Amino acid sequence: MTLNTKTLVLAAMVMAVPMIANAQSGEATYKQVCASCHNAGVLNAPKVGDKAKWAPLIAEGQVVLTAHGYVGVRGMPAKGGSPNLSVEGFADSLVYMVNNSGGKWTSPNPTTVAAINREIEARKAGLNKK
Numbered sequence: 001m002t003l004n005t006k007t008l009v010l011a012a013m014v015m016a017v018p019m020i021a022n023a024q025s026g027e028a029t030y031k032q033v034c035a036s037c038h039n040a041g042v043l044n045a046p047k048v049g050d051k052a053k054w055a056p057l058i059a060e061g062q063v064v065l066t067a068h069g070y071v072g073v074r075g076m077p078a079k080g081g082s083p084n085l086s087v088e089g090f091a092d093s094l095v096y097m098v099n100n101s102g103g104k105w106t107s108p109n110p111t112t113v114a115a116i117n118r119e120i121e122a123r124k125a126g127l128n129k130k
């Protein structure tokens with residue numbers, strides 16, 4: 001193996017690690033934080049796998065649905081009730097739920113995360129007006 005090939009292989013490994021970590025952390029966060037309600041449909045939470053219930057939610061789009069879930073809506077506690085959960089961590093757990101409920105989302109890129117953050121601020125401002 002030449003030095004160049006080694007360098008390329010190393011670079012590919014370094015790039016692959018965060019992608020794997022992200023994919024795992026969405027599922028791990030789901031199991032840790034969201035599953036207690038969304039597995040069985042506690043308090044009428046949309047059950048993972050219930051495509052009919054998820055279809056209209058998925059149709060709201062990743063930015064809006066992620067932001068509204070993060071802020072909290074009716075029986076859905078803000079951040080899934082986990083105060084230290086980041087927007088990215090919440091978004092990835094939602095990607096896991098959506099992809100197991102008939103949707104096909106990907107972990108949000110920085111542009112999408114920025115849009116989610118703007119929607120969170122807008123949602124909070126709207127809630128504060130009441």
Ligand code: HEC
Nearest residue numbers: 033034037043044045046068069073074075076080093094
């Ligand atoms: C304590 C129970 C509970 C936990 C924990 C929980 N949820 Fe929920 N979630 C609910 C309930 C109940 C609803 C339905 C809210 C409604 O429509 O009245 C809901 C709805 C949602 C919705 C739809 C929001 C909308 O706009 O209608 C999303 C998205 C969501 N949850 C994501 C998550 C994610 C992601 C997690 C984990 C990080 C999580 N939830 C953890 C109870 C929970």
